[in-house]
Amino acid sequence: METDILQKNNLLAQRNRGWFEAKGILALNLVSSPGSGKTSLLERTIRELGGRLPVAVIEGDQQTMNDANRIQQAGAPVVQVNTGNGCHLDADMVHRAFRELNPAEDSVLMIENVGNLVCPSLFDLGEAKRVVIMSVTEGEDKPLKYPNMFRSADICVINKIDLLPYLDFDLPKAKEYALQVNHHLTFIDLSVKSGEGFENWINWLMEQAGK
Ligand SMILES: Nc1nc2c(ncn2[C@@H]2O[C@H](COP(=O)(O)OP(=O)(O)O)[C@@H](O)[C@H]2O)c(=O)[nH]1
Numbered sequence: 001m002e003t004d005i006l007q008k009n010n011l012l013a014q015r016n017r018g019w020f021e022a023k024g025i026l027a028l029n030l031v032s033s034p035g036s037g038k039t040s041l042l043e044r045t046i047r048e049l050g051g052r053l054p055v056a057v058i059e060g061d062q063q064t065m066n067d068a069n070r071i072q073q074a075g076a077p078v079v080q081v082n083t084g085n086g087c088h089l090d091a092d093m094v095h096r097a098f099r100e101l102n103p104a105e106d107s108v109l110m111i112e113n114v115g116n117l118v119c120p121s122l123f124d125l126g127e128a129k130r131v132v133i134m135s136v137t138e139g140e141d142k143p144l145k146y147p148n149m150f151r152s153a154d155i156c157v158i159n160k161i162d163l164l165p166y167l168d169f170d171l172p173k174a175k176e177y178a179l180q181v182n183h184h185l186t187f188i189d190l191s192v193k194s195g196e197g198f199e200n201w202i203n204w205l206m207e208q209a210g211k
């Protein structure tokens with residue numbers, strides 16, 4: 001039964017990928033533990049990109065409209081998906097949210113997945129790139145504990161580096177562990193709060209969008 005669900009999801013994800021490509025939309029799937037800073041990263045990205053690159057957002061959470069409200073305040077169109085008991089977004093939810101959102105051609109579609117490092121790793125949403133966000137308050141061993149998530153990601157953002165002076169977090173070790181499970185992974189260290197390293201994220205986004 002699990003394989004059936006995943007196979008069906010993969011087909012729908014491929015269909016999403018076709019829709020995104022047809023409209024020239026760069027779709028990114030943001031995955032992380034709760035609280036690592038996904039919504040904060042999106043808020044600052046929307047503000048910093050300004051008119052350079054339109055951003056639309058699909059927000060996934062089990063409950064509440066909180067993140068959608070934050071994104072709306074930041075100035076981007078957003079659709080909130082509540083998954084109830086579900087611990088991840090799937091391709092069909094994204095398809096329906098995408099139709100409602102109807103993002104502009106040549107824009108970026110940010111999909112904030114439900115916060116946890118387990119279920120979202122199994123479900124392709126049709127994204128071009130999967131971004132795993134880790135924050136320095138989480139401990140450096142998370143890639144070893146949740147290898148599927150780090151294996152399925154294309155890039156790893158390490159957030160909250162403003163807190164490094166107050167913690168024992170070993171940044172090189174965290175990267176070494178992540179590379180053990182996925183040797184293709186690349187890293188962007190940044191602080192959404194202070195802005196340190198943020199230009200590397202913006203540059204990566206522009207490059208992915210072909211700008
Ligand atoms: N110190 C610090 N706190 C941050 C940073 N980025 C996010 N936060 C805080 O982390 C908490 C969780 O952020 P949020 O964006 O809601 O995380 P999400 O659950 O992954 O969407 C909030 O209190 C943010 O203000 C950062 O770079 N540095």
Ligand SMILES: [Mg+2]
Nearest residue numbers: 038039067112
């Ligand atoms: Mg959030």
